[in-house]
Amino acid sequence: MTGVNDFVVKFANVNGSGSASANSFFAKALFRMGLPVSPKNIFPSNIQGLPTWFEVRISEAGHLARREGVDIMVAMNPQTYAQDVEEVVSGGYLIYDSTREREFGRDDINVLGIPIARLCAFAFDDPRHRQLFKNIVYVGALAGLVGIEISVIEQIIFEQFKRKEHLNDANLKALHIGLDYSLEKFKCPLPLRVRQSDAATGKIMISGNDAAGLGCIYAGATVAAWYPITPSTSLAEAFERYLNKYRIDECGRKLGAVVQAEDELAAVGIAIGAGWNGARAFTATSGPGISLMSEFIGLAYFAEIPVVIFNVQRGGPSTGMPTRTQQSDIIACAYASHGDTRHVLLFPSDPKECFEMAAEAFDLAERLQTPVIVMSDLDIGMNTWVVDPLEWDDSRKHDRGKVLDAEALEALKEKWGRYKDSDGDGIPYRTIPGTHPEKGAYFTRGSSHTEYASYTEDGLVNAKNLARLLRKFKTAMSMVPRPTINQRDENSKLGIIYFGGTDHAVREGLDLLERDGYRLNALRLRAFPFSPDVAAFAAAHERVFVIEQNRDGQMRSLLITEAGIQAEKLIPVLNFDGMPLSGAFVAGCIQSTIETNEHVANALRLSVRAV
Amino acid sequence: MTYMQKPKIRHPRLKKNDLGLTRRDYEGVLSTLCAGCGHDSVTAAIIEACFELQLPAHRLAKLSGIGCSSKTTAYFLSQAHGFNSLHGRMPAIATGANLANRDLIYLGVSGDGDTASIGLNQFCHAVRRRLNMVYIVENNGTYGLTKGQFSATNDKNSKSKKGGNNLFEAMDLCALAIQLKAGFVARGFSGDKAQLVPLIKSAMRYRGFALLDIISPCVTFNNHAASTKSYDYIRDHSEAVDKLDFVPAQEEITANYDEGQTVNVTMHDGSSMRLHKLETDYDPRNADEALMHIRKRYAEGEVVTGLLYVDQEEEDLHSLIETTERPLNELSMDELCPGSQPLEELNNTLR
Known part of the structure; x- marks a missing residue:
């Protein structure tokens, strides 16, 4: 468990109960206080009645991957009490609706009971509102507990309901019921609290x-x-x-x-x-x-x-x-x-x-x-x-590729072939229907065809076309976005190849490993076909961990087949439980491999010797 | 072979239309279908219709799926782009193509296997969307390319060439299309060019979904005595509901018909169809009557041909989803990309 501007809050709800928007108000308020947050919605394939969770990590240091372990659990779903209570770290907090009081069997956590249903029953007449505003009551209570400026949440509510005044008022009422209760009954703020920061200034959600x-x-x-x-x-x-x-x-x-x-x-x-x-x-x-x-x-x-x-x-x-x-x-x-x-x-x-x-x-x-x-x-x-905010360069030109318009068709000196490789890059010229009365029409088909788009059963002609398509794919290699390389130590013989949404987890994992004395370099793939940088990165390292969220190491297979990297060099680090990856998972898997795998240990020794 | 070009020999006295084009200019590569195939007659009718309509061929796109029928788009209008797509998937290609450029004419040619079995879903949804296209089904009740299996339009108890009995109900694509609110539904017979050419011309001028279900006998696999999609059967059992003349907008409409027996149907572009009714009580503007008529005649073993239904409220996908009048593929990137300023404003709303 950590402290100021660095902790994890998790909400356990029933789906369809209106919790999603209340929870997002909470995350947005933290963001508006300048804090990097990473809300993760863990929801069922269902509309109403099943358990759903919303997890928010607050990290002033900017770690946006999931972090395992929950510091503050808002347990609003009795169906999942048992597992929710278990997830709270020792010394953490459990907030629950104490309208009906109960024991949770853990004396190493702080249980904060708030009679949410009772408070709502007193405050609202409409039975639907009594249910709905329970969510806002706990957001208000949390604001008091972790020290969120209440005006920030009020503003978010206002923006949401500016066209529905009665809803705005009811939301504010519920918010203050929760806030007042926590300020009165608990020692606020908790050691887990937030302070205004500039870590997320200028960013967007x-x-x-x-x-x-x-x-x-x-x-x-x-x-x-x-x-x-x-x-x-x-x-x-x-x-x-x-x-x-x-x-x-x-x-x-x-x-x-x-x-x-x-x-x-x-x-x-x-x-x-x-x-x-x-x-x-x-x-x-x-x-x-x-x-x-x-x-x-x-x-x-x-x-x-x-x-x-x-x-x-x-x-x-x-x-x-x-x-x-x-x-x-x-x-x-x-x-x-x-x-x-x-x-x-x-x-x-x-x-x-x-x-x-x-x-x-x-x-x-x-x-x-x-x-x-x-x-x-x-x-x-x-x-x-x-x-970071989205950017657009107004001088950017959209590249429409090799398209012949009427003028270009008129100017053609040789016979045009839809599938002819005139430039040697495997990419032919195409025409758009309706362009020219006499030139450029062709017949598009999924059957084997000649350079001039006519049907053929000549195996050699078809083979030549297939070879050209492969040439085109090689051309693609030079056009697609290149990988990004995080070179932490030029002497390190251990590397990581990864891609996609695991970026934050890998970067945090690299920090955790470095803290424990292991410095690894990392390459983030951004496209397939692979740029030659990928094979070069693999060549520069003795062992490379390939991190991916599937069972079979699919990217690893692709790297072996398409980038020509030896299989034994690539060590799979796999996660396929359906949850976003954590930095601790990345660091833990790599560290345990370093400690148990002789080849990796050798690579590590090589890195040290190089230093 | 499908890829053999027809020699471009022109007789100097061949009749030309106002564009200066002859019928030959509307042809494509040589057909590779069996001699006597009904589909070749349909191809000839399409060529005749385009010639008479004076269509600039490059303003039409030919689309098809897979099967004997789908091959025929190569046999006409070589100056038009063609797309021989996947089995049963021509409607999706037609939908996308039409969305990209609403100004071309989209002519889809399909078969009964391509439409009534593997492509039934896409066919139905193209109708529902009122996609502005002419959808021709060259209907022979059989899978020709795979050598004679029954298709879903084959009549129950009809016999295959090898003597097998079709155990399952036939699907009537015209009835289905009327039920799904197709704008223009007609049935023709490949052997009746006099009826077919005006039907194709009218369908091309109609804005909305126009179905032409053309009975087109398969000479090789389904033209025997026990077949209900053979030349002989159709000639003996077809009943035309109307005779159709098509009058393009640019020509004067001359009165040369009997008022009492004629319905005038005006198209969105000002052209009109004249329907010479054979049955005094048949009105193609009434969907319920059309359905009833098809069913009654079917029960008697008759195949009704002619314009079965037309909705004069011409409406198409573009008008339904309110796209701009200009072809989407002609919009410049400057018009389409909002640029950096709105993006900065948007960023501010995400803070």
């Missing part, structure tokens, strides 16, 4: 799906087709919201189209049809959707049609854990569809990068004329993150 939807607007996407699936739904909804905000013409009509399709097959098909016809188009989905889309992804690969797919990954296989996070679609996406296919993948690490990679993805898809899959996950997509 946004979810990855919101940022990605906005990124599609900035990228100039005009067609979105999707099918509802957790955890990607809010991405398409964000796009539609921003479309209505930023893209309305003088007649009140939209500069863009959003279609909720009949299934994922149609969703990606619509995006591909639009991409073929010259619009920037995308779909957003999760693992089961990727399985359904695979046939179409293969078509877009082979017929060379730009399309962007957001895969907000969740727990698999099959229906799996729809409301938990994983990075377990790596192989399924890298090689989606039958036959020899491979696809460009981007790996954002937080909402800010979701925004940037959304924009990047459309340029890449059009430059390469191929599907680009943005590999987000539930933790990045649905949780709200504290990140």
Whole structure:
């Protein structure tokens, strides 16, 4: 347990009880006091009645990964008392509704009973309000206990309910009931408390799906087709919201189209049809959707049609854990569809990068004329993150790739071939339907074709085309975002390769390891195909830990196959329980491997000798 | 072979339309279908319709799925972009293409397997969305490319070439489309070009979803005596509900028909269809009557052809979801990207 501006609060609620917004007020208030916070919503695949949790880590040092162990537990769900009480660290606090008093069997924690139901019963007449405002009462009580400036929460409530005055008043009433009770009954503030800080000054709070939807607007996407699936739904909804905000013409009509399709097959098909016809188009989905889309992804690969797919990954296989996070679609996406296919993948690490990679993805898809899959996950997509403000460079040009317009078609000297590699980079020139009365028409097909897009059953011609597609994929290597390298010690022979939303956990893990005397370098992958930097990083280290959230070490397999790194060099560090990773998990796994694995110990000795 | 170009030999006296194009200019590569295939007659009718409508071919996009029928989009309008997509997935491609550019004509060619089985879901939803396209089903009741299995439109108890009995109910795509509120629903017969060409022309001028279910016998696998989708059966059992003339907007509409037997249907672009009714009580503007008529005739073993239903309230996906009048694929990135200033304002709301 830690102290000022550094602790974890967890709320245990029943879903559908209105707790989500109250809990988010709490997190937002801390953020407004200048503190980095990382709210994690741990929710069931259900609408009403099942347990749900909301966990907020406050870290002035800026550690935004999950931290195991709870310092203050707000236990509002009797169904889960037993497990919730167990999670509280020794010396921590348990807040519960003491309208009905009870014992929790732990004498190493502080139990703070607040008769929340009784307070609400006195204060509100409407039975619905008596239930709903219980959530705000505990937020008020917490504000007193940890020392949140109450005016900050009042302002957040005001912003939320400015159009509904009666709700604003009722919320404020409930807030003060809780606050007054804690100030009167407990010694406030607790040793776990907050102080105004500037650690989060200038930053914003946004979810990855919101940022990605906005990124599609900035990228100039005009067609979105999707099918509802957790955890990607809010991405398409964000796009539609921003479309209505930023893209309305003088007649009140939209500069863009959003279609909720009949299934994922149609969703990606619509995006591909639009991409073929010259619009920037995308779909957003999760693992089961990727399985359904695979046939179409293969078509877009082979017929060379730009399309962007957001895969907000969740727990698999099959229906799996729809409301938990994983990075377990790596192989399924890298090689989606039958036959020899491979696809460009981007790996954002937080909402800010979701925004940037959304924009990047459309340029890449059009430059390469191929599907680009943005590999987000539930933790990045649905949780709200504290990140630097989003930025857009107005001088940035959208790169539409090799498209021949009517003028270019007129100026052509040689016969144009839709699948002809004129530039040696594997990327042919395309035309958009309706461009020219006599030139540039061709027949798009998923069957084997010649350079001129006509059908062929000549095996050699087809093989030549497949080889060109591979050449194009090599070209992609130089276009995709390069990895970021955290070089902590140039003599260290131990490295980490990781990607996506585990960034904060890995960085904290590196700090924890260094504290214990182990200095490791780290490389964060940002795209597939892998840049040559990846193989070079592996070559510079004796042993490399590959950290990923799946059972089978999918990224490790891809590194072995596609970056040519020897298998024995890559040590898997795997987590697949569906929860966001913690720094302690990363450090713990690596440390125990260092202590038990002879090869790793050797690598460590080599590092020391080099020093 | 599908990839053989037709030699471009032009007879100097070939008739030209106002664009200076001959029928030959609307052709595609040589057909590789079996000689006598109904689909080739449909292709010929499409070519004739486009020639007569004076369509600039590049302003039309040809879309198809997989199967014998879907191959035919290569056999006409070589100056138009074509997209031979996945089995049963042409409606999704058509939807996306149409959203990207509302100004082109979208002509989808599908078959009964492609539409009534693997693609039934997408077909239904394209109808529901009132996608502005012409959707032609070349309906032969059989899977030709895989050598003669029954399709979902094959009549119950109809026999296969090998003598097998179809155990399952037939699906009537026209009835289905009417139920799902398609704007324009017609049935034709590949062997009746006189009826087919005006139907295709009208469908192309209609704004909204236009279905043309064309009975197109498979000479190889489903043209035997016991088949209900054979040339002989259809010739003997088809009943035309109306005779259709199509009058383009740019031409004067001349009165040359009997008032008492004619319904005039005006299209959104000002052109009109004249329906010469054979049955005095048949009105294609009434969906319930249309459904009833199809069912009654079907019970008697008859196949009703002609314009079965038309909704004069022309409406399409773009008007429903309120997209801009301009093609989305022509909007400049400057118009689409809000720029840095709004982003800064947005950042402020996220603090």
